[in-house]
Amino acid sequence: MLRIQNLRKRYGNTEVLKGINFEVQTGEVFGFVGQNGAGKTTTMKIMTGLLAADSGSVEFNGVDLLFNTKYMKKVIGFVPDYFGTYNNLKAIEYMEFFASMYGLHGKEARGRCMRMMDMFMIGDKAETYVDNLSRGMQQKLCMARALLHDPDLLVLDEPTSGMDPQSRLEVKNLLKELGKTGKTIIISSHILPELSEMCDTIGVIEKGEILFQGSMDEIVTAVNVSNxxxxxxxxxxxxxxxxxxxxxxxxxxxxxxxxxxxxxxxxxxxxxxxxxxxxxxxxxxxxxxxKRDNLETVFMRITSKEEGGRKNRV
Structure with a gap:
């Protein structure tokens, strides 16, 4: 289980995370939704060791990841919201480069890399240069890379950005299957409907605070009760x-x-x-x-000024 407690982060005079708390059960697919600038990426960077928290804890299976970076690197697979620059590398070379960091080499590394690429249906792109791949293909490659070391916790920041509808559907189904294997998955997005079909629970963050956490039905019901x-x-x-x-x-x-x-x-x-x-x-x-509002309207109502001061765990 992942448990985040009283997580705080400040940049100068701006408090970006205001003591957020939430839990994600083992094998659960958790959707982390909020407008741009709400604090999603900051939270994920802290969880994955890319950014230091001012205070708070990030526990996974009882271990505080903020003080156990070796364990953190072992159990987490991270997909950032940008792919990065890997000029003059073929897709398979990109994968094998990261595989070497996890102690995989030679035939073992090549086999593992190809299995992960095939999982995301990009095995036929192994010899294609990374910078010649579409944005959606790069995102799939990044997700395949994140699974190389078979992590227990997947942290995905806007993973379907740039994908066509068919690719989004494929990734959605794959993530649901990965959740069934016991992997804990956190997916961020600023689009609530995109998360509704792939996530077991949703957390809504706005201005560094968690406004709601619960199943999609619970969140929709909690908002619609005022209709x-x-x-x-x-x-x-x-x-x-x-x-x-x-x-x-x-x-x-x-x-x-x-x-x-x-x-x-x-x-x-x-x-x-x-x-x-x-x-x-x-x-x-x-x-x-x-009247039942659609998901976009629900999200806008949750994060609007008139609703913003109301915090609930549903």
């Missing part, structure tokens, strides 16, 4: 209006013919109980439910 409850009544409208007005969780109500919009501060269980009570009182309800 109005919309009802259409077929019969006994007056009874329905009286009952809804008197309900302790009703904050306000608007009526338009047989349509009612209700500011109702209850969760899904409270909604179900309300519907049961209405039916028991002889009220015929045609439709009942909250």
């Amino acid at each position: 109005p409850l919309t009802l259409r009544i077929l019969d006994n409208l007056d009874t329905a209006v009286k009952m809804l007005r008197e309900h302790p969780l009703t904050k306000s109500m608007a009526i338009d013919g047989k349509d009612i919009q209700l500011s109702f501060k209850g969760d899904a269980n409270a909604e179900a109980e309300l519907l049961e009570q209405m039916i028991a009182n002889g009220i015929k309800v045609i439709s009942f439910g909250r």
